[in-house]
Amino acid sequence: MILANKTAIVTGSTSGIGLGVARALAAEGANVMLNGFGDAAAIEQIRKDIAATGPGKAAYHPADMSKPAEIADLVARTAATLGSVDVVVNNAGIQHVAPVEDFPVERWDAIIAINLSSSFHTIRAALPLMKKAGWGRIINIASTHGLVASGHKTAYVAAKHGVLGLTKAVAIECANTGVTCNAICPGWVLTPLVQKQIEARAAEQKISVEQARNTLLGEKQPQLQFTTPEQLAALAVFLCSPAAANMQGSQLVSDGGWTAQ
Numbered sequence: 001m002i003l004a005n006k007t008a009i010v011t012g013s014t015s016g017i018g019l020g021v022a023r024a025l026a027a028e029g030a031n032v033m034l035n036g037f038g039d040a041a042a043i044e045q046i047r048k049d050i051a052a053t054g055p056g057k058a059a060y061h062p063a064d065m066s067k068p069a070e071i072a073d074l075v076a077r078t079a080a081t082l083g084s085v086d087v088v089v090n091n092a093g094i095q096h097v098a099p100v101e102d103f104p105v106e107r108w109d110a111i112i113a114i115n116l117s118s119s120f121h122t123i124r125a126a127l128p129l130m131k132k133a134g135w136g137r138i139i140n141i142a143s144t145h146g147l148v149a150s151g152h153k154t155a156y157v158a159a160k161h162g163v164l165g166l167t168k169a170v171a172i173e174c175a176n177t178g179v180t181c182n183a184i185c186p187g188w189v190l191t192p193l194v195q196k197q198i199e200a201r202a203a204e205q206k207i208s209v210e211q212a213r214n215t216l217l218g219e220k221q222p223q224l225q226f227t228t229p230e231q232l233a234a235l236a237v238f239l240c241s242p243a244a245a246n247m248q249g250s251q252l253v254s255d256g257g258w259t260a261q
């Protein structure tokens with residue numbers, strides 16, 4: 001239990017990758033502050049499940065990660081209710097697919113706010129607490145789209161490149177404080193975010209959902225497997241472990257060879 005008596009905030013943890021990460025950190029003993037949108041009863045069930053996963057507590061805060069004041073409140077309330085803020089996993093994210101000339105300006109603004117600026121705001125609020133404690137782990141969920149581009153994903157690609165820049169810039173400022181800041185870059189993960197893209201592709205190309213899923217994978221990844229939330233959660237646990245104590249500003253990639261080719 002490498003996170004016993006420690007507290008983690010996982011943004012966007014009501015679904016997909018964030019939920020997997022929250023579960024894994026709880027299994028390592030952490031108190032977990034959950035965040036994200038969804039049906040109230042379903043979120044309460046998730047909170048109970050996470051609380052039952054390990055010896056720590058689980059709480060939920062509905063902060064909208066596009067709103068800086070709500071993000072500051074999320075960090076302050078976590079410290080007040082769970083005792084500290086030792087790990088922050090910046091995971092909340094959204095997607096929009098459209099050609100750049102048709103890209104809705106409000107979607108650009110929302111994607112930059114939720115996928116990039118929210119990480120700056122959580123780090124800005126949590127880093128003083130971590131530095132004071134002399135230990136902290138900041139983990140930013142970036143993407144292969146932080147390393148390479150795909151068409152029709154202008155805001156997402158720009159935001160994820162920004163997340164990797166933010167990770168490196170913060171890592172330098174964390175040096176010799178006991179705090180580390182690193183990123184995880186997943187390729188395709190079969191979560192609701194990607195399922196929506198698969199269904200849109202199936203409708204647009206008049207093919208089955210299964211065909212759309214296979215073509216989506218095959219266009220980018222030599223290895224035809226989705227990375228799972230559990231595999232990414234294991235990387236997050238690793239970044240919290242003593243073995244990763246000297247990793248600063250790194251990018252852990254799990255993408256079936258997407259960025260290797």
Ligand code: NAD
Binds near residue numbers: 063091114187189
């Ligand atoms: P998902 O849609 O399953 O989960 C997204 C989570 O973010 C949900 O809990 C949702 O409620 C929350 N969220 C969205 N907007 C929010 C807001 N304004 N405030 C608070 N919470 C908000 O998506 P996912 O696939 O699990 O994606 C999680 C992260 O992983 C994202 O940053 C995404 O860019 C990244 N990622 C995903 C993939 C993939 O293939 N699924 C690949 C690379 C990177």
